[in-house]
Amino acid sequence: MTAIEIRDLAKSFGSVKAVDGVSFTVEAGSVTGYLGPNGAGKTTTLRCLLGLVTPDSGEALVDGRRYVTLPQPVTEVGAVLEATSFHPGRTALDHLRILCAAAGLPDERAGESLAMVGLADVGDKRVGGFSLGMRQRLALSSALLGRPKIFILDEPANGLDPAGIEWLRGFLRHLAHDQGAAVLVSSHVLAEVEQTVDNVVIIARGRLVRQGSLAELTTNGDSAVRVRASDTATLGPALEAAGAKVERVEDGLLRVRGLDASAVGQIALDQRVVLTEVTQERSDLQKVFLELTGER
């Protein structure tokens, strides 16, 4: 069954069409990045999915059901939302124990979840003294309480330091690829998710502009190979003879289209030319993103 399914979802706030006919799905065992610039409608979509906002039309389903109809939602869906906050006077453990009581989970889950995000030592400290990154981890630990199989995370990397981001990437991949969870993670910073996600859904001004696998998106048509060689005068014509389009970038550096790196290597060997660099150019994801969202 499709873990997350969004169909023709629309929601307006006054005259602002925050989400305007968005559809996509997320399957178990994969991480999907939900990308878009500020104000694109990411948070609104996720809040509709979680029953916090009532959509004007369309449907947003988890495991084929509306979130609000789930009998034990935290055991099925773990969510972290942007505006999740904590009472500053309450300790981290107390915060989680409250959620345990409300969800009917044993209190031990509070400590276990805290340990999973590396906050075991500060469980009895008031959240008021936590850094942004610690709060983000605490929010994540509340999503882990019920050991769910679906994760919906709104900008979870906000406020994390490089080590924290690295840890989060590994954690999300582990959840999806090792534990078979479905992970939907939003971000407006591409670099953040580029190394984590399998699939990408891009939205701008409330409308879906692109969805597909990360590979599909980045090997977007014309990919080129950069070749640095000892003797480009020999190599260039030989590559052209093999059907490539060759562009002389500078002395000793060629940009080759129409052949992949291994074909280039083979031709260089045949011509007895020494290669000092061969790089497959990927079309820059950031560039693709800016083009698609019209933010140039």
Next chain:
Amino acid sequence: MTGLVKAEVRKLFTTRLWWIMLLVMLVLIGVNLTFITAFAGVTNEASGGAAIPGRETAEWVQTAWSAGAGGSIFVMILGVVMITSEYRYQTVTGTFLTTPRRGRVIGAKLITGALAGLLFALVALVLVAAVVIPATLLSGGELSLSESRIPQVSLGILVSTSLYGLFGIGLGALVRNQIAGIVGAVVWAYVIESIFTAIPVLHPVGKWLPGGAAQALMSIDVDTGLGRPEWLPAWGGALVLIAYGLLFAVVASATTVRRDIT
């Protein structure tokens, strides 16, 4: 539902506000009792009679005992904060993610608010008993439960203080802003209600307000110098209070269940 009530009780007792409120309540009731005790039987020159009956009388016991109702405002503030702090600190998101059926959350809050009211009322009654019983016995009075109507006054205090928890939750759900809610509660209890319940001319209106209904339930029948109050009968007061409780419960759920949380 017990899990949800447990969660709400934990929310209440894992922050500091509850004992601050409890402490302030005890101080206020203590001051009030000191005043009632010190000025008991002191004759008022102008009217020629005593504003507060003597300590040995059953009427004094009744008046002093009713000081235990002074906790209502604090329970009401606690109720306001139980709702508004969820919006203020945005914990409401986590609350509704855990329990998407929002009506149940409101229900649990109402139960918890009433329980907190009961607790506050019990503590207030313990303080009142600790002052009033020795004071009247030392002044040569007798402690007659039927004449001083201690059981009825105590019951009135327990019921009305609990219901003020519901009022607070209803008010909090309505305004959602913490400061506005607390100011609203204080103005309501200290300005509007005290005007309408203290001035006899306004009693025809005041007896229908929660404060007046609470007085009716306690059946305090002592002339404070401004004329004898005309409350509803005790059962009428009880009905009015319960109606208010239901009204505020309905307000709390109606304003919460369908609202977008963004």
